[in-house]
Amino acid sequence: MNNTRRDFLKTAIATAAAGALPVAGLLGSRGAAAAAAEPIKVGILHSLTGTIAITEAHVVDAEKLAIDEINAAGGVLGRPLQSIVEDGASDWPTFAEKAQKLLESDKVAAVFGCYTSASRKAVLPVFERYNGLLYYPTYYEGLEMSKNIMYTGQEATQSVIPAVNWLAQNKGKKFYLIGSDYIWPRTTNRIARPTIAKAGGTVVGEDYFPLGNVEFSSVINKIKAAKPDVILSTVVGGSNVALYKQLNSVDITGKNQTILALSVTEEEAIGIGRENLVGVYSCMGYFQSVANPQNQKFVAAFKAKYGADRVVGDTLEAAYTAVYMWKLAVEKAGSLDVAKVVAASSNLAWAAPEGQVHFHVSNHHLWKHARIGTFKPDGQVQIVYESPLIEPNPFPKL
Amino acid sequence: MTADTLLTQVFNGLSLFTVLALMAIGLAIVFGLMGVINMAHGELMALGAYMTYLTSVAFSRYLPQMMGAYFIVGMIAAFAVTAAAGFVLERVMIRHLYKRPLDTMLATWGLSLVLQQLYRQLFGPIDVSVPTVTWLQGAWNPTPGIAIPLSRIFIIGLTLVVALSVYLFLFRSRWGLRIRSVMQNRAMAGAAGINTERVDAVTFAVGCGLAGIAGSALTMLASTGPVTGQQYIVDTFVVVVFGGIESLVGTFLSAFTIGQMQSMFELVLSGSMAKAAILLLVITALYFRPNGLFALKVRR
Numbered sequence: 001m002n003n004t005r006r007d008f009l010k011t012a013i014a015t016a017a018a019g020a021l022p023v024a025g026l027l028g029s030r031g032a033a034a035a036a037a038e039p040i041k042v043g044i045l046h047s048l049t050g051t052i053a054i055t056e057a058h059v060v061d062a063e064k065l066a067i068d069e070i071n072a073a074g075g076v077l078g079r080p081l082q083s084i085v086e087d088g089a090s091d092w093p094t095f096a097e098k099a100q101k102l103l104e105s106d107k108v109a110a111v112f113g114c115y116t117s118a119s120r121k122a123v124l125p126v127f128e129r130y131n132g133l134l135y136y137p138t139y140y141e142g143l144e145m146s147k148n149i150m151y152t153g154q155e156a157t158q159s160v161i162p163a164v165n166w167l168a169q170n171k172g173k174k175f176y177l178i179g180s181d182y183i184w185p186r187t188t189n190r191i192a193r194p195t196i197a198k199a200g201g202t203v204v205g206e207d208y209f210p211l212g213n214v215e216f217s218s219v220i221n222k223i224k225a226a227k228p229d230v231i232l233s234t235v236v237g238g239s240n241v242a243l244y245k246q247l248n249s250v251d252i253t254g255k256n257q258t259i260l261a262l263s264v265t266e267e268e269a270i271g272i273g274r275e276n277l278v279g280v281y282s283c284m285g286y287f288q289s290v291a292n293p294q295n296q297k298f299v300a301a302f303k304a305k306y307g308a309d310r311v312v313g314d315t316l317e318a319a320y321t322a323v324y325m326w327k328l329a330v331e332k333a334g335s336l337d338v339a340k341v342v343a344a345s346s347n348l349a350w351a352a353p354e355g356q357v358h359f360h361v362s363n364h365h366l367w368k369h370a371r372i373g374t375f376k377p378d379g380q381v382q383i384v385y386e387s388p389l390i391e392p393n394p395f396p397k398l
Numbered sequence: 399m400t401a402d403t404l405l406t407q408v409f410n411g412l413s414l415f416t417v418l419a420l421m422a423i424g425l426a427i428v429f430g431l432m433g434v435i436n437m438a439h440g441e442l443m444a445l446g447a448y449m450t451y452l453t454s455v456a457f458s459r460y461l462p463q464m465m466g467a468y469f470i471v472g473m474i475a476a477f478a479v480t481a482a483a484g485f486v487l488e489r490v491m492i493r494h495l496y497k498r499p500l501d502t503m504l505a506t507w508g509l510s511l512v513l514q515q516l517y518r519q520l521f522g523p524i525d526v527s528v529p530t531v532t533w534l535q536g537a538w539n540p541t542p543g544i545a546i547p548l549s550r551i552f553i554i555g556l557t558l559v560v561a562l563s564v565y566l567f568l569f570r571s572r573w574g575l576r577i578r579s580v581m582q583n584r585a586m587a588g589a590a591g592i593n594t595e596r597v598d599a600v601t602f603a604v605g606c607g608l609a610g611i612a613g614s615a616l617t618m619l620a621s622t623g624p625v626t627g628q629q630y631i632v633d634t635f636v637v638v639v640f641g642g643i644e645s646l647v648g649t650f651l652s653a654f655t656i657g658q659m660q661s662m663f664e665l666v667l668s669g670s671m672a673k674a675a676i677l678l679l680v681i682t683a684l685y686f687r688p689n690g691l692f693a694l695k696v697r698r
Contacts, residue, residue: 048523049518049624049625050625051623051625051629054621054623057524181668181669207668208668209669210673213669214620215414215660217413217550218661218669219664219669221403221665222403222665224406225400225402225403238623241620245618245619248535249547249549249550250537250546251536251537271524271525271621271623272621273527
């Protein structure tokens with residue numbers, strides 16, 4: 001009866017301690033083993049719904065294909081990639097909100113996302129505040145270079161400027177500019193105007209319509225009155241369907257009027273109706289019909305995973321390239337740290353489906369080809385012009 | 399500004415008027431005759447458009463030699479399906495909310511979100527392509543300088559037919575008599591032996607069916623996707639409110655006014671500015687005539 005409770009407690013604690021050691025040892029080693037295969041989280045942020053979905057929803061598929069291929073080849077730094085997909089819903093504040101969620105709660109190593117410049121501008125402050133890393137795969141107007149964004153899409157000197165010059169040389173000097181009403185079309189046209197003037201052309205009309213607008217009869221009337229040689233279209237998203245349907249209904253088609261669309265790829269052609277786009281020109285960095293071995297491999301893998309009647313447009317290829325460029329930069333830097341990855345991206349090269357690309361030494365953009373092609377009845381693009389690699393210059397002197 | 403341009407612009411105004419009128423007539427019936435604010439009207443138009451799309455797919459797969467006829471069949475299918483949907487909706491949901499207009503607004507807004515997601519699940523988030531029938535492709539060229547799209551002429555004709563049918567239905571048929579009496583004095587109509595509940599259901603179904611026809615016709619002009627309804631609903635409400643809530647004639651007149659004015663504005667202003675100018679005008683007009691331009695006095 002001498003302090004049996006104290007004795008009991010002493011024995012109990014001793015047994016517990018003795019028992020805990022081997023368990024801790026087991027847990028510890030299992031923890032170490034788990035850390036070796038612990039996945040790297042990456043974010044994917046695109047509009048899966050809303051008026052931009054017709055153009056943006058499928059970009060996710062290309063990014064997932066790249067992630068699956070990378071995982072099958074052993075992952076990045078020996079760790080598999082795990083993607084977290086968020087829907088921006090064609091609403092810019094939602095993009096900012098989801099970006100914050102990915103960076104702050106999910107703590108992703110990088111985000112592959114955004115399509116419209118408006119969405120990118122909305123998430124830019126979020127990435128800079130949380131020191132995240134965004135890979136932006138879409139062609140855009142330039143005039144930006146954030147330390148937290150890598151741009152794998154064309155900027156203006158690689159898209160609208162060569163397009164305007166090619167049109168002025170080959171198709172005519174009178175331009176009619178029609179676009180959706182937000183930053184990309186307006187800035188693109190602001191860049192296009194002096195380029196047109198330098199090429200000896202004139203702008204005979206300029207019109208903007210809200211995203212989602214479906215009534216184009218008045219502007220079509222104005223176009224008929226102005227009789228331009230070239231219609232340069234920066235209309236984005238679902239409005240394209242209405243625009244081309246209504247143009248065709250008054251017999252303005254790609255066959256009798258030069259129309260160059262800066263934001264219609266093989267993807268939108270399906271929603272617009274391939275028969276409505278025959279003869280319409282498009283200027284992009286990549287078309288599915290680009291002929292090189294890595295593109296054939298990419299398109300085959302894409303169709304094998306998602307279906308034989310799927311098509312691949314410029315932004316999908318740029319997104320696929322973005323994932324691989326991030327992987328290469330991480331492996332070269334040996335770390336996921338944003339500053340190190342960005343530094344390792346300088347001059348980083350890869351054989352992308354669009355051809356050999358490499359990042360600029362300092363401005364976060366890719367050296368890219370500009371390609372111009374015309375839509376065929378099957379929805380594919382026949383390439384009629386390919387520029388040499390153009391050095392990216394997001395702040396051109398106009 | 400040549401005569402060709404001006405004439406084409408007048409036609410554009412006419413075409414816009416008929417598009418707005420077609421979209422608004424269903425809403426005006428439901429809003430005006432029943433006092434129900436149907437925020438899901440746009441989604442019902444999208445339902446009509448999707449029915450037309452399904453008809454086109456069915457024809458192209460099983461009856462490709464009769465593709466020319468698919469559009470009429472599609473429009474009839476659109477009317478039938480949306481009217482049936484409207485009937486079910488009225489019986490299940492709207493019936494309980496007659497005395498509560500704000501609650502109807504909320505409930506139908508929720509319904510519109512549900513329908514949008516349903517379309518996404520069934521048809522995908524991407525717009526579907528509804529091919530225009532060959533006999534409505536292209537334009538009529540009265541002079542070399544003027545091209546009047548056949549699809550728009552068809553819509554003008556369709557609006558005339560619909561307007562005439564609505565008039566005959568409401569003012570020359572037994573059902574129209576019942577509907578009008580219930581609208582003017584529900585208690586007396588009930589006392590006179592009219593089944594007011596059935597009348598309500600039929601009125602709502604007709605309003606929804608008209609939305610289906612509008613959606614079906616609009617597949618010739620624009621895309622068909624889950625958010626299509628959202629793109630039309632604002633314009634439709636503006637037309638109905640501007641015209642005076644309880645006046646069907648007012649709806650037509652307001653659609654005409656807005657259609658012509660928007661067309662004229664778009665000639666001189668950019669598309670976005672024209673829309674803003676129209677809305678500014680509507681607000682100013684409503685400031686001076688809060689019940690709409692052509693509000694009638696109706697005893698309740």
